[in-house]
Amino acid sequence: MICSVFSDFKMKNAEKKLLVLLLLKAFTVLCxxxxxxxxxxxxxxxxxxxVTAHDRLTHYQPFTESADQGSANEVQSKCSNFRSPSSDMTxxxxxxxxxxxxxxxxxxxxxxxxxxxxxxxxxxxxxxxxGEQFVCQLWYLNDRTRIIGSMVEEPSSVSKxxxxxxxxxxxxxxxxxxxxxxxxxxxxxxxxxxxTPKSLLPVQVNNKPEVSNRKFTMCLSPLHSKFSxxxxxxxxxxxxxxxxxxxxxxxxxxxxxxxxxxxxxxSRKGIVEVxxxxxxxxxxxHYFGQVMVLNDCLYRNKNKSEYIVCTDLDExxxxxxxxxxxxxxMVEQVNDTGDVYLFRNTFFGTNWNNxxxxxxxxxxxxxxxxxxxxxxxxxxxxxxxxxxxxxxRTATVSQVMIHEVRGGGLKTGVVPIDNAYLHHYRHLDSDExxxxxxxxxxxxxxxxxxxxxxxxxxxxxxxx
Ligand SMILES: *[C@@H]1O[C@H](CO)[C@@H](O)[C@H](O)[C@H]1NC(C)=O
Ligand SMILES: *[C@@H]1O[C@H](CO)[C@@H](O)[C@H](O)[C@H]1NC(C)=O
Ligand SMILES: *[C@@H]1O[C@H](CO)[C@@H](O)[C@H](O)[C@H]1NC(C)=O
Ligand SMILES: *[C@@H]1O[C@H](CO)[C@@H](O)[C@H](O)[C@H]1NC(C)=O
Ligand SMILES: *[C@@H]1O[C@H](CO)[C@@H](O)[C@H](O)[C@H]1NC(C)=O
Numbered sequence: 001m002i003c004s005v006f007s008d009f010k011m012k013n014a015e016k017k018l019l020v021l022l023l024l025k026a027f028t029v030l031c032x033x034x035x036x037x038x039x040x041x042x043x044x045x046x047x048x049x050x051v052t053a054h055d056r057l058t059h060y061q062p063f064t065e066s067a068d069q070g071s072a073n074e075v076q077s078k079c080s081n082f083r084s085p086s087s088d089m090t091x092x093x094x095x096x097x098x099x100x101x102x103x104x105x106x107x108x109x110x111x112x113x114x115x116x117x118x119x120x121x122x123x124x125x126x127x128x129x130x131g132e133q134f135v136c137q138l139w140y141l142n143d144r145t146r147i148i149g150s151m152v153e154e155p156s157s158v159s160k161x162x163x164x165x166x167x168x169x170x171x172x173x174x175x176x177x178x179x180x181x182x183x184x185x186x187x188x189x190x191x192x193x194x195x196t197p198k199s200l201l202p203v204q205v206n207n208k209p210e211v212s213n214r215k216f217t218m219c220l221s222p223l224h225s226k227f228s229x230x231x232x233x234x235x236x237x238x239x240x241x242x243x244x245x246x247x248x249x250x251x252x253x254x255x256x257x258x259x260x261x262x263x264x265x266x267s268r269k270g271i272v273e274v275x276x277x278x279x280x281x282x283x284x285x286h287y288f289g290q291v292m293v294l295n296d297c298l299y300r301n302k303n304k305s306e307y308i309v310c311t312d313l314d315e316x317x318x319x320x321x322x323x324x325x326x327x328x329x330m331v332e333q334v335n336d337t338g339d340v341y342l343f344r345n346t347f348f349g350t351n352w353n354n355x356x357x358x359x360x361x362x363x364x365x366x367x368x369x370x371x372x373x374x375x376x377x378x379x380x381x382x383x384x385x386x387x388x389x390x391x392x393r394t395a396t397v398s399q400v401m402i403h404e405v406r407g408g409g410l411k412t413g414v415v416p417i418d419n420a421y422l423h424h425y426r427h428l429d430s431d432e433x434x435x436x437x438x439x440x441x442x443x444x445x446x447x448x449x450x451x452x453x454x455x456x457x458x459x460x461x462x463x464x
């Protein structure tokens with residue numbers, strides 16, 4: 001049975017009867033040998049412990065699903081009694097990977113780093129057990145629509161990302177080493193070698209182009225609670241475009257119809273891409289899975305964008321030196337060889353009185369441009385890693401957090417406030433009212449005219 005595929009193949013190609021007989025005989029012996037070898041390997045070695053790099057499965061057994069399942073799926077793997085997954089598994093997202101429903105994966109990326117090739121998977125796991133172990137199943141398929149080809153297992157390394165905020169789930173990066181540059185079509189994660197996977201994730205390839213064609217891509221945390229402030233999102237996009245943003249990656253947990261319309265408009269222009277983001281564990285993970293989203297955005301943009309810029313809708317990285325009006329110039333001025341640029345946070349009170357700052361263009365009120373009518377910030381400018389946000393180089397950074405980026409060998413710098421800092425606009429409580437304040441009209445002085453014009457143009461086009 002196991003050898004039926006091989007023997008059919010040999011018969012077809014054999015010309016002489018004698019040769020066929022000899023081949024068949026030799027082959028039967030080989031099959032018996034392989035069968036026992038397989039039993040031994042699977043029964044005594046692989047099932048009893050997690051795979052190690054040493055156990056790389058390099059020779060495959062042909063495997064055909066039993067006839068009663070009525071499917072033509074066929075996968076070669078070292079695992080015996082292994083059921084080919086059904087092809088509809090590839091279209092489902094957020095399927096729990098384990099019987100205990102404690103692990104989810106969202107996306108997988110093929111990554112080349114130096115001379116190494118790997119698949120990195122963005123996921124989440126409940127709790128933290130010492131020595132969490134998972135096995136990657138890499139599916140090399142001839143045809144993405146049918147499960148035909150081979151499956152190879154590799155041990156997965158798992159890294160738990162910080163900033164879980166004590167909730168039950170926190171983000172994980174699963175890394176699967178590849179033994180060659182060959183790209184798997186799908187990947188799955190299982191707890192034990194040869195377990196049947198519960199879902200197959202398509203592997204997204206992002207090692208092209210060699211030189212990124214975007215410079216600054218914005219990664220926004222998930223929109224939620226039927227987000228409906230169209231004015232805010234237009235101001236966010238237009239001011240950041242002026243500063244140098246080429247693209248906005250937006251994750252949709254929920255949004256109102258008006259905001260969906262605005263994003264459709266920007267998607268048509270190629271400035272925005274929206275990804276559905278409906279994690280079933282949303283109540284048990286920090287801020288709608290923000291850490292997962294930021295890491296997904298990092299991997300999604302490797303080799304596409306030189307940098308990612310991670311700020312929220314109410315935050316802007318504003319260059320403060322007289323000569324710089326955009327991030328390109330600002331980065332160059334600070335030190336353009338860095339991997340991570342951290343920007344210190346200060347709060348602007350949107351509810352504070354700005355009446356002493358003179359009259360302003362009525363369009364600022366019409367379009368609710370808060371950055372052009374809020375001019376005081378707290379004197380306090382927070383230190384690095386406390387509410388700070390960052391610009392990170394996609395080629396060298398391998399994981400990101402919300403307020404900082406860590407990693408061995410990275411050149412991380414805190415940008416001096418004379419060069420730039422993070423403007424954070426929010427309604428401040430009365431206990432924050434009597435703090436020392438600083439007048440700051442940088443945005444008005446540098447960008448007012450262009451921002452009003454651009455926002456007006458967008459609203460005019462939207463109303464058409
Ligand atoms: C896991 O989730 C599935 C539905 O996705 C459910 O049918 C099953 O009972 C859950 N198992 C546990 C142990 O919670
Ligand atoms: C975002 O999700 C909501 C609710 O699931 C959906 O109605 C809306 O169309 C989505 N918006 C976009 C732009 O994908
Ligand atoms: C793009 O991919 C090549 C390999 O294909 C790699 O050497 C290079 O560093 C990558 N660039 C970025 C920005 O990721
Ligand atoms: C940044 O600003 C400088 C000077 O104002 C300008 O020459 C340059 O083209 C700008 N760069 C981008 C990417 O807009
Ligand atoms: C930028 O940083 C690198 C590495 O830390 C350093 O060698 C270089 O001198 C810096 N350049 C400037 C202009 O500060």
